[in-house]
Amino acid sequence: MDHLLLADLLFPDVHETPEDMEKRYPPRALPEGAKVTRFAPSPTGFVHFGGLFPATVGERLAHQSGGVFFLRVEDTDAKREVPGAAQALVRTLARYGVRFDEGVTADGEIGAYGPYTQSKRAQIYHVYAKSLVQKGLAYPCFTTEEEMEEHKSVNKKEELKNTNWQEAEEKRREAQEKDRAISLEEVKERLDKGDKFVLRILAGGDKEKKIRFTDLIKEQLEIPENDEDFVLLKSDGIPTYHFAHAVDDHLMGTTHVIRGEEWLPSLPKHIQLFSYLGFRLPKYLHIAQIMRLDEQGNKKKLSKRDMGANLDDYSRMGYPAESVREYVLTLLNSNFEEWHTANPDKPAEDFPFSIRKMSVSGCLFDFDKLNDVSKNVLSKMTAEHVYDLALDWARENDPPFAELLCKDKPYALSILSIGRGGKKPRKDYALLSEVKRYMAFFYDALFETEDRPDEKFARSDIAACLSDFASSYDDKADNQAWFDGVKAVAARHGFCPDVKQYKASPDDYKGHVGDVSSFIRLAVTGRLNSPDLYTVLQILGKEKALARIENYIKSL
């Protein structure tokens, strides 16, 4: 077979050579040790939570080393493409601290190694495809998708279990042999008829032979050589992931390929391809998958439909982006948390991210942990910051509440300031969606009596304590004086002003100051639990507080 002739037959319009490409995309001039990484999603309009992991790793590695982090859109599967998805993705990732230097951005493409959209790179792939044919390392295959169906391994998940694997493998091998044997005449004939073909690699490997490979996360690996003539170019001339990966990452100067470990099984293909093309293999980081628990209690890869799979779910649920980012960083490098408590004022960007600290095995997504991280994040923010985030959330998800927040911003800020600042800030909510419930009783429009007093107290005693408190309440008194007042009320109505003393002889009293406080709290907030009562009364104002007490007494 005359490979040069075949190449011209297959790619008559390709006149450039790989050397031309090398000239057009010269190696990057970057300092020693600078890493070039990329995030390469397919634009399906869905930003997977799992995607945040490789994206964050790539971003950290590149920026920490003074390198380049770029976005490449892998839109080689026309069937799945969603228009505008790339821009939305860039915006979403930016919220989570992942920013690109190069590639597809919100304002178009930036950078000298483009185009960064694979569908626009057809000519480039064809140059390399032609050269592979010339070297006898790739060949056309005219077997149609339908014909292939018969001896394809299988592709439906449901069928996987009932597959006769051995038979499927034999059929594949047979077909491969037949396809390889195609003659130049036959190619000419089919081409003249206008038949479409896919370009397959001529696999030179023996799967019984193992290759030693070092993954930066998984370390030493032993993988079989590739013996499968996988598809390089689909019948529409668009490359498969494998081929595009090799050509693009070579030309774009990617030094570290960061991707999910589901790619590990196709690594032999990539190694072979890079070698056929004469490209230097980049470093690989195959990162472990995030898992969830299925009904049987088994771990499963977090997939599209699962709660929390879509990154947008988190903002909808009310998690600040910062919380999610910290949680992700914690899962990626478990010492992040420790570092963060030791350096509370430094931005996450200062954290020395390390590949060595990354886990080899997949972890379970844990909402408990996320919530804890989020509580901490929110508790350390200023009231103003929380206000802004809560308002943003409310505008999207609860417009009436947004309006309430806007109506009196200083009032809202004073509520959000309770217990904020200082060494031990309150941690009342993990979610922006919980802020409303937390603030609710401060607004007459949202106020309602949720709890009931303990049955052991007589209604008349409660009413007596409350009216006594109301008539003696001085909103100018300081915290101590105010509490002394409450104690005095307690003493006047048969409640012990000192809790310890009460506990020593409970039968001598109807209750203690704490109980009296709970009556006031209930009347004023409608709940048995609230932040510091004195502060609450101060913020609420004397008039509103007394009105609520009065109403409460009436309702008893």
Place this chain on the structure above:
RNA sequence: GGCCCGUUGGUCAAGAGGCUAAGACAUCGCCCUCUCACGGCGAAAACAUGGGUUCGAUUCCCGUACGGGUCACCA
């Protein structure tokens, strides 16, 4: 089924031949001159399993079990 990867408390994890096997979340208890939240103290809780190698294995090797991934003209 073949191939590849993995397995330290419920979860995330440190430890890299000799440790009473860290820490965090969750759980439970106690304390914090009014509840809650915060904080403090404490409890319970783990090296999947069998064989090697070794004076000694959670740590190294082999097998087993279990879990995961993958086997497309999808990425």
